[in-house]
């Protein structure tokens with residue numbers, strides 16, 4: 001539908017420079033430039049390396065997204081950008097680009113929340129989000145259970161990790177097993193050929209008195225490392241596939257169990273799973289199985305939309321436009337710890353004189369390409 | 370010709386408009402922690418004061434540092450994106466060159482030094498306000514004391530370390546007005562200004578992790 005908002009979204013909260021373009025809930029472009037290879041030898045994302053890469057990649061990635069979508073910049077109805085949470089220096093590159101782009105084109109700017117974007121991206125795959133939606137977000141940076149009644153204004157934290165993110169645990173165990181970085185995909189691959197029940201690794205925070213929806217992966221990580229070290233110390237070969245499968249099973253067992261329980265407790269009949277770890281095949285399988293058993297409809301976007309990307313930011317931006325949420329101000333800042341309860345950062349004062357004029361003539365003034 | 374110049378490589382967030390002959394309007398705010406918040410409103414204000422809109426700009430000039438990275442990138446990313454959206458060229462000028470130009474010294478040699486934090490300075494030497502003699506570098510003041518001995522010096526990096534730079538004086542920070550005037554002069558002389566590339570001068574702080582740390586007690 002041509003009258004749905006056409007929005008470009010910019011995401012730079014970690015190591016992916018993402019620029020996406022959507023029209024309403026339709027994905028038109030999803031351009032990503034990743035600096036992951038530059039981080040591999042460090043065994044984790046190096047903030048300064050990521051920030052430098054964002055600066056270099058931004059303009060070409062915007063160009064690529066526009067070409068892919070087959071639209072021109074002046075047709076856009078708004079520019080959305082991840083304002084937080086994320087790496088401060090990395091976020092600032094994206095926020096600077098988005099502000100300059102929106103200002104130069106005379107378009108409204110929407111600074112949006114990275115976590116809410118991870119949820120909203122599912123609209124591009126499965127259509128409008130059911131309200132309310134329970135969301136399980138799992139990646140190298142986050143492990144959260146969130147309940148959203150309206151993705152543009154109402155996101156409530158149900159639980160989160162009290163130590164490591166789920167994705168971090170994958171990275172660390174991959175390192176102990178000498179499988180390289182990032183750990184998620186490689187553990188998933190080895191686990192497919194292993195027995196998930198061969199080693200009984202602990203399930204963190206699942207006791208009767210533990211917080212119902214919080215996660216902990218630190219103890220699991222240590223337990224797995226100890227188990228491997230004991231094998232090595234005894235001069236035995238480490239059964240990499242069984243360790244990967246049993247470790248992975250411990251993680252996804254807890255994640256899905258708590259997510260389904262939260263749905264039941266809150267009377268929510270939809271669960272969405274997002275974030276990089278949502279690409280994990282066993283997580284998808286077990287979630288499908290448990291949701292089916294509980295009568296909950298499961299929504300998981302395709303893996304490329306689960307990892308950090310610009311399309312998810314554009315998707316939330318389009319929803320902000322569609323629901324008439326106020327735009328952000330030109331002094332929008334990058335907020336590395338933006339609370340999950342703030343789906344976007346609305347402007348705080350009047351629109352500046354020049355930008356108001358530019359906005360009213362819709363960027364079609366002479367000189368715009 | 371209408372040049373929009375900006376620089377965020379020093380604690381100053383500075384913006385200016387230059388019509389090829391003169392600086393029309395300029396703005397400088399010193400706040401090392403808020404480059405990201407201050408730059409766009411400053412551009413908006415400067416344009417409003419000149420009664421112009423951004424689409425009248427025919428070229429963007431940006432200070433390429435050296436400077437503390439996070440702030441430096443705000444200006445570079447903003448300039449690059451303006452260039453993309455407006456379809457105009459973006460010219461890079463070394464921030465130290467802008468400071469040298471603002472110092473207005475006919476007869477050198479002299480030193481320009483800015484604060485590189487971590488007890489270091491970004492610096493270069495100049496024959497006069499338009500002629501740089503050395504590549505920009507980052508060093509501890511004590512380590513370059515011999516090389517800069519007896520020379521006048523400008524910039525916050527010089528003012529911060531009087532032991533090394535006893536003859537330090539203003540200007541403290543670069544101004545976009547100087548950057549714009551320098552760029553306009555070079556462009557008028559038919560010089561090609563380089564595309565903006567950040568002068569980081571340091572490698573990112575990152576260490577390849579040592580071998581995996583054992584968790585089993587010995």
Ligand SMILES: [Zn+2]
Pocket residue numbers: 114118139141275276307308
């Ligand atoms: Zn993420």
